Amino acid sequence: MGRPPCCDKVGVKKGPWTPEEDIMLVSYVQEHGPGNWRAVPATTGLRRCSKSCRLRWTNYLRPGIKRGSFTDHEEKMIIQLQALLGNKWAAIASYLPERTDNDIKNYWNTHLMKKLKKLQNGSSGSDHKSGNDHGFSSTSHSISRGQWERRLQADINTAKQALHDALSFENKSHLPELLAPSNGCFSNTNPDHQAFSYASSTENIARLLKEWVKNTPKHEESKCSSTQDSSNNAMNYMDSTCSEETRAPSTASKSGIDLSEAFDSLFGFGTFESSSPDEFSRSTSPSLVQDEIKSDPNTLAPLSTLESWLLDDQGKDYLSNFSFDENPDLF
DNA sequence: AAGACCAGCAACCGCGCTGTA
DNA sequence: CTACAGCGCGGTTGCTGGTCT
Numbered sequence: 001m002g003r004p005p006c007c008d009k010v011g012v013k014k015g016p017w018t019p020e021e022d023i024m025l026v027s028y029v030q031e032h033g034p035g036n037w038r039a040v041p042a043t044t045g046l047r048r049c050s051k052s053c054r055l056r057w058t059n060y061l062r063p064g065i066k067r068g069s070f071t072d073h074e075e076k077m078i079i080q081l082q083a084l085l086g087n088k089w090a091a092i093a094s095y096l097p098e099r100t101d102n103d104i105k106n107y108w109n110t111h112l113m114k115k116l117k118k119l120q121n122g123s124s125g126s127d128h129k130s131g132n133d134h135g136f137s138s139t140s141h142s143i144s145r146g147q148w149e150r151r152l153q154a155d156i157n158t159a160k161q162a163l164h165d166a167l168s169f170e171n172k173s174h175l176p177e178l179l180a181p182s183n184g185c186f187s188n189t190n191p192d193h194q195a196f197s198y199a200s201s202t203e204n205i206a207r208l209l210k211e212w213v214k215n216t217p218k219h220e221e222s223k224c225s226s227t228q229d230s231s232n233n234a235m236n237y238m239d240s241t242c243s244e245e246t247r248a249p250s251t252a253s254k255s256g257i258d259l260s261e262a263f264d265s266l267f268g269f270g271t272f273e274s275s276s277p278d279e280f281s282r283s284t285s286p287s288l289v290q291d292e293i294k295s296d297p298n299t300l301a302p303l304s305t306l307e308s309w310l311l312d313d314q315g316k317d318y319l320s321n322f323s324f325d326e327n328p329d330l331f
Numbered sequence: 332a333a334g335a336c337c338a339g340c341a342a343c344c345g346c347g348c349t350g351t352a
Numbered sequence: 353c354t355a356c357a358g359c360g361c362g363g364t365t366g367c368t369g370g371t372c373t
Contacts, residue, residue, distance in 0.1 A: 016341070016367080038358065054359070055342065090361055101361075102341075110339055 013047040017056055021046055025053055026061055034062075059100045066098035070107055078104055079112060 017025075024044045032043070034057055037050040046053065059065075070078070074096055081092040089101035089108075096104065 014343075036358085049343085051344090051359080052342075058360090059341075087362070105362075106340055 011047060012049050012052075014052075017048075017060075021048065022056070022061060025056060029057060029061075055102075059102045062100075064098060065100060067103075070099075070111075074099065075112065078108060079116070082108060082112075 024046050025040065028040055028044045028046075032039075034054075037054040040046060040050055040053040041048055048056075077096060078092060081095055085091050087105075089105040093099055093101040093104050
């Protein structure tokens with residue numbers, strides 16, 4: 001018994017999304033929330049596969065997505081998380097809430113792989129050869145590989161301790177806020193968050209409309225204005241749902257547990273450059289964890305994959321056995 | 332100026348997991 | 353327990369714009 005096609009292949013449009021389609025999709029999500037993607041084409045009239053709709057939303061239209069070039073800090077995180085987790089792009093993305101897994105995956109494949117290969121070649125000839133023209137390289141490779149591994153191990157131990165403290169029974173009461181949604185995705189269990197996330201999407205939609213208007217020839221203005229009306233309604237909706245008290249509280253500071261310090265330690269960065277403390281707290285509360293907590297709120301919150309791994313001796317074993325030379329496929 | 336080549340990225344495809352009836 | 357729908361994920365493809373020849 002074969003799996004039925006996810007959508008009717010006949011009459012399904014493929015290829016790049018048009019602004020009109022984007023707006024239809026955004027309108028749908030504003031009305032119904034993300035999810036039930038199968039209903040999207042039928043409800044909106046979009047001639048798109050449900051999966052295509054979901055992908056478009058999660059990778060492009062979703063609130064809180066940051067586009068543009070990656071910062072050094074993000075690069076470092078990706079490199080280290082990739083070394084820890086492998087090609088688990090979704091897991092990595094949960095630690096970079098403003099980036100999508102697809103973005104990270106593309107960035108890894110197109111930029112970081114080359115960069116690391118180049119660096120590896122460079123360092124194989126001479127330990128301190130050039131190639132340190134980027135921030136991460138000077139941090140990651142100015143020290144020897146062995147030193148880097150030892151430091152990472154020490155950092156992980158620190159992070160383990162902090163995470164263990166943070167997730168212990170004593171602090172259980174803090175977990176819901178500590179582990180609030182991190183990535184701008186919607187949580188049906190928390191309407192306040194949903195409101196905030198919707199509000200965040202204003203920026204995306206505004207950008208979308210701006211680009212659309214910019215790219216729309218004069219003779220299409222009438223069409224544009226009519227759709228813009230609907231998106232204005234959408235923005236009104238979003239504005240009405242966004243207020244300061246609905247915003248997610250700054251989680252880490254409230255918890256009294258400095259998770260940021262743990263992850264800062266784990267990733268070895270002195271500062272979280274890009275960001276406000278709030279932003280950092282979101283980045284340190286992976287959605288993975290939230291999903292797991294949702295599954296059984298009455299028990300001690302299970303750890304995320306990474307955290308479990310960190311708290312597990314496997315991690316130690318892995319690290320002590322890890323070698324760049326033995327894992328050429330990683331780079 | 333035009334064709335070839337290349338890099339970057341958006342989108343697609345297929346598989347696996349999970350929840351539900 | 354099983355079948356199925358829905359969704360998420362990772363790998364891959366193919367389009368587009370920029371650069372080179």
